[in-house]
Every structure is written in structure tokens, then in C-alpha cells.
Amino acid sequence: xxxxxxxxxxxxxxxxxxxxxxxxxxxxxxxxxxxxxxxxxxxxxxxxxxxxxxxxxxxxxxxxxxxxxxxxxxxxxxxxxxxxxxxxxxxxxxxxxxxxxxxxxxxxxxxxxx
Amino acid sequence: xxxxxxxxxxxxxxxxxxxxxxxxxxxxxxxxxxxxxxxxxxxxxxxxxxxxxxxxxxxxxxxxxxxxxxxxxxxxxxxxxxxxxxxxxxxxxxxxxxxxxxxxxxxxxxxxxxx
Numbered sequence: 001x002x003x004x005x006x007x008x009x010x011x012x013x014x015x016x017x018x019x020x021x022x023x024x025x026x027x028x029x030x031x032x033x034x035x036x037x038x039x040x041x042x043x044x045x046x047x048x049x050x051x052x053x054x055x056x057x058x059x060x061x062x063x064x065x066x067x068x069x070x071x072x073x074x075x076x077x078x079x080x081x082x083x084x085x086x087x088x089x090x091x092x093x094x095x096x097x098x099x100x101x102x103x104x105x106x107x108x109x110x111x112x113x114x
Numbered sequence: 115x116x117x118x119x120x121x122x123x124x125x126x127x128x129x130x131x132x133x134x135x136x137x138x139x140x141x142x143x144x145x146x147x148x149x150x151x152x153x154x155x156x157x158x159x160x161x162x163x164x165x166x167x168x169x170x171x172x173x174x175x176x177x178x179x180x181x182x183x184x185x186x187x188x189x190x191x192x193x194x195x196x197x198x199x200x201x202x203x204x205x206x207x208x209x210x211x212x213x214x215x216x217x218x219x220x221x222x223x224x225x226x227x228x229x
Contacts, residue, residue, distance in 0.1 A: 033215070044221070044222045046220075047219065050215075052215075091156050093156070099214060100145065100162055100218075102218065104155075106154065106155055107154075
């Protein structure tokens with residue numbers, strides 16, 4: 001069975017602190033994709049990144065970075081120098097190649113305090 | 115360009131009533147998905163359309179739930195004889211094709227409350 005675990009329910013940090021959101025996944029498939037989505041207070045789901053299982057290179061986009069480690073089945077998300085606008089619920093999701101169903105984690109609520 | 119739109123954004127109904135939730139995907143997107151998101155949870159897959167064909171409805175909880183996409187564009191999710199347990203956020207998403215390589219773009223959702 002496929003599963004995504006986001007053990008951190010809620011994290012609070014002070015602005016400018018770095019924060020890492022954890023995502024652990026389970027799958028028996030060898031080819032799969034991992035995603036991160038952001039759900040700001042307005043409620044929409046905003047796509048952040050997609051990573052396939054064959055690409056373990058870390059990725060950096062501005063203040064955001066992602067660390068994919070197959071050995072530990074983790075796809076963690078780090079925000080550097082957090083800002084109040086980063087406050088949102090962040091979801092990690094998994095999908096196998098050849099399917100279209102996203103399996104979402106329960107989300108991590110990030111609160112960045114000014 | 116325009117994203118995925120959903121209407122209504124909020125729907126309050128009484129138990130036993132039928133409701134219809136509408137989704138207007140991004141123009142040109144072949145694939146359309148419905149998810150349900152309970153409070154404090156991630157979205158959970160309900161059903162999937164490729165053009166007008168409903169390819170997968172395995173996530174629909176029971177036969178009170180149905181969906182259609184008659185012209186391969188706008189989709190409607192209908193819940194008959196609503197129950198309080200149906201209260202949730204219903205999200206629609208679309209993607210260019212059904213390939214998992216194409217990310218799904220989500221709409222703002224419809225918050226359904228059944229009294």
C-alpha cells in the first residue's frame with residue numbers, strides 16, 4: 001500500500017528562522033513521483049515541486065529547497081529565512097508512474113511569527 | 115491565464131437535500147479529478163475523467179455520489195440525499211494529460227456543510 005506520513009502537525013517559527021518540513025513515504029513501486037503543495041489561508045492548493053524517483057538531486061528554488069533521499073524514503077522541504085507569507089499548510093503527495101491518483105499526507109501547518 | 119474555478123465556493127444544505135458542485139478546468143486540460151478534503155486531512159481521490167469519459171470512480175464513497183463531464187470540459191459532482199458526514203471541502207483539479215508527470219492544478223474548492 002502507498003502512504004505518505006507528515007508527522008509534524010504544526011510548526012511555529014519566528015520570521016527569518018529556517019524550517020524543515022518532513023515527509024516520509026511508503027511505496028513498493030520503483031517509479032513514482034513526489035510532490036509538495038502549499039495551501040495558504042485563502043484555501044487554494046498551490047503546486048510547488050515534482051520529483052521523480054530516479055532523480056535524487058536536491059533542488060533549490062530561491063528560499064525553498066528539497067532533499068530527496070530514497071534510502072530513507074523521505075522528501076523533506078526546507079524554507080530558509082522564513083517569512084510571514086510562508087504561513088500555510090504544506091502537503092506532501094505521492095503518485096506512482098502510470099497512475100493519476102495522488103496520495104496526500106495529512107499536511108503540516110506552518111506558522112511564521114513576525 | 116485562468117485557473118481551475120469551482121462554484122459555489124460555499125454550500126450549506128440540509129440533510130437529505132441533493133447538491134451539485136461545479137468545476138471548470140483550465141482550458142485545454144484533458145484530465146479532470148475530484149478530491150474530497152476533510153478538516154485537518156489531505157485531499158482524498160474521488161474520481162477521474164479523461165475528456166468526457168469517467169475512467170475511474172473507485173474513490174466515490176457510495177452510490178449517492180456521482181459525477182459527469184458531458185462535453186469534456188465542465189464537470190459536476192452530485193451528492194444525493196446528503197448526510198452530515200458528507201461535510202467537507204470538495205476540490206477539483208485538472209491536468210494537461212493523465213500522465214502523472216503533468217502536475218494537477220487545483221481549484222479553490224467548495225466547502226460543503228450539511229446541517
